[in-house]
Amino acid sequence: MHELHHPPTPVYWGMTAQELTQDVVQRHASPGRQFWAIAGVLAGLFALGVIGFILLLTQHGVDNRREWGYFATAFAYIFVTAQSAVLVSVALRMAKAHWRRPLARISEMFAAVGLFNFLLLIPLLWVLPPTDGRRSIWFDWPGRSPHLWDTIAMGTLVVLGLAILYFASIPDRAAVRDQAGSEPSTKWRGNVQQWIVLNRGLAVLGGFYFMLLIVVHMLISVDFAMSLIPGWKDSIFPAFHALNGLQSGVALILVTMFILRQTTGLRKYLEVDQFWGLSKLLLAISLLWFYFWWSGFFVYWYGRTPAEQGVLRYIMFETYWVPFFLAFVMCFALPFFILMWNIVRKTTWGPALAGAIVLVGTFFNVLRYYVPAFAVEELSLHSLEHIPTANLPSFIDILVVIGALSGAVLTYMLAARVFPIMSMWELREGQILQRVRKLMKIEVKVLAKPE
Amino acid sequence: MANKNVLGLFDNADTAADATDGLMEVGVNQEDFxxxxxxxxxxxxFGEKTPVHHxxxxxxxxxxMGLSVAFLLTSGTQIAYPIVTGGKPILSFPAMTIISYEGTLLGAVIFTILGIIFESRLPRARLDPYDPRITEGYIGLLVTCPEERLDAVDQALRRGKAVDVIHEGGRSFRA
Structure with missing residues (x-):
């Protein structure tokens, strides 16, 4: 057997359903002191972020849009990464990828971060100027249309993500309840009807999450970035924004899995199979990153109108060339170079390293849109008459960004106290449907496909 | 006579599937378990009847419903406040698309959530016999039968190698 082409059989396949349940429930019940120590540090950093937010609000108010660029970046970054990460579980469930089972809940729990991010959207609604007298996708709807409809869209996305998390975790929360010896719930029994409805319902909700996420990417990217920079009217940009979301969502799951593998006892669930599977997706999306960027850039570069040149100079080649360069290298070149080797893809550290690089690159990619967009004062022009100077982060900006990111991670950790981080019922279903069988001189994994 | 529930608990899925044959032999139909x-x-x-769901x-x-409300809202607004822009018609579909799409999805999401709750019968009005070992991988066969046939069902479950038989109200047999 060539070890490069046959990953070892998952350890959890060798466990009984009882052992698996008890193992996961035990870990869920007692996360350990390290967990609370990290949560305490994150809570402290989040508190600093709150102080930064109060300083931002009191010193600059909501009318000085330029000062909110980094706050908007933090909001957009969490949206692009965490809220897109939910899609990983949704898409792999649709594709019936059985290797997804150990990472399903890890992905779905990012829906809780969406709730936190919704809070970050609220102050931005006061900062975002009305669309009156400037180009936008809202035609002649009232000037506050993006404020209303972006909020409804984002709110629906958050509710949808939480619904997926809630329904997908019902059987596991019942298991936690049963193991704790609590009174049986009136909610979940695990009968045939409930399983059928759960599976079908999750598939439908997952489809809607995909449909809505793409549209929210469009709304956020256009209303909070593109329409604020005169002369920028790139039809590929919303799709590029969404693609960056898919890329960083996959990257975020890889990094989260690696951290969980290293710091918790979940090593036997999160094995090379999961990293290998996601690394192939990340490689493909990283290549698409270049394709989408090139498609948008090329038209602007070839067009060479003053409006197009102004946009390119502003967000790519002059004012914000450093974040653009870092984004290009870290979202495309480096992950491509790392993940093009199968021997690296088929490790746990290789895809996680590429994922970490993509996450940093995505931050710079988001920064080069939202910080410049919030720094433009005159919005009614058809092109940038003069290129604004770079808006470098102040101490308050750094506090706000660190606080927002810490708050997002803290939210995820607290959600892990409510929802078991391993989807036990999906793992047990995997045990039922998958076996190792002898095929001549090798052992192979055999999958039952009842559908 | 009123129907009663009895739960047979099995530690193996194959045994549970075989036990349903024994239940059929004592007159239990697919709909009854x-x-x-x-x-x-x-x-x-397990040889059970596939339930119907909607x-x-x-x-x-x-x-x-979401699409209808969004369509009425957008078209109604455009008719109530007619502004001709760039020679485009008052009722311009591109301008209505985003709101219509959002409305459609909002309606679909809300109804799907309600649908899952309703179709899963959550929360349940009454508590049938249950055992926490089910979430550990045990299989429960929950049989509904008239009170006079309880003993026959009980015996069938025992013959089928149930590790526990739990009756409504708490009476239980342990193998």
Whole structure:
């Protein structure tokens, strides 16, 4: 057997359903002191972020849009990464990828971060100027249309993500309840009807999450970035924004899995199979990153109108060339170079390293849109008459960004106290449907496909 | 006479599937028993009747309602406040698309959530016999039968190698 082409059989396949349940429930019940120590540090950093937010609000108010660029970046970054990460579980469930089972809940729990991010959207609604007298996708709807409809869209996305998390975790929360010896719930029994409805319902909700996420990417990217920079009217940009979301969502799951593998006892669930599977997706999306960027850039570069040149100079080649360069290298070149080797893809550290690089690159990619967009004062022009100077982060900006990111991670950790981080019922279903069988001189994994 | 519930608990899925044959022999129909499991098994794996559900109807109704409301809102606004822009017609569909799409999805999502709750019968009005070992991988065969046939069902479950038989009200047999 060539070890490069046959990953070892998952350890959890060798466990009984009882052992698996008890193992996961035990870990869920007692996360350990390290967990609370990290949560305490994150809570402290989040508190600093709150102080930064109060300083931002009191010193600059909501009318000085330029000062909110980094706050908007933090909001957009969490949206692009965490809220897109939910899609990983949704898409792999649709594709019936059985290797997804150990990472399903890890992905779905990012829906809780969406709730936190919704809070970050609220102050931005006061900062975002009305669309009156400037180009936008809202035609002649009232000037506050993006404020209303972006909020409804984002709110629906958050509710949808939480619904997926809630329904997908019902059987596991019942298991936690049963193991704790609590009174049986009136909610979940695990009968045939409930399983059928759960599976079908999750598939439908997952489809809607995909449909809505793409549209929210469009709304956020256009209303909070593109329409604020005169002369920028790139039809590929919303799709590029969404693609960056898919890329960083996959990257975020890889990094989260690696951290969980290293710091918790979940090593036997999160094995090379999961990293290998996601690394192939990340490689493909990283290549698409270049394709989408090139498609948008090329038209602007070839067009060479003053409006197009102004946009390119502003967000790519002059004012914000450093974040653009870092984004290009870290979202495309480096992950491509790392993940093009199968021997690296088929490790746990290789895809996680590429994922970490993509996450940093995505931050710079988001920064080069939202910080410049919030720094433009005159919005009614058809092109940038003069290129604004770079808006470098102040101490308050750094506090706000660190606080927002810490708050997002803290939210995820607290959600892990409510929802078991391993989807036990999906793992047990995997045990039922998958076996190792002898095929001549090798052992192979055999999958039952009842559908 | 009123129907009663009895739960047979099995530590093996194959044994539970075989035990349903024994239940049929004592006159229990497919409609009279349910299978309680800690994870989903392929439909029909225990010889149970596949239940009818209407989960796909909910998103459809929700989507239609959401689309209708969004369409009425956008077209009504444009007719009430007519502004000709760039020679475009008053009722311009591109300008209505985003709101219509959002409305459609909002309706579909809300109705799907309600549909899952309704079709899963959550929360349940009454508590049938249950055992926490089901979430550990045990299989429960929950049989509903007239009171006079309880003993026959009980015996069938025992013959089928149930490790526990739990009656409504708490009477239980342990193998």
């Amino acid at each position: 349910d299978v309680l499991t800690g994870s989903p098994y392929p439909e029909g794996a 989960i796909y109807v909910f998103p459809l109704i929700g989507a239609l």
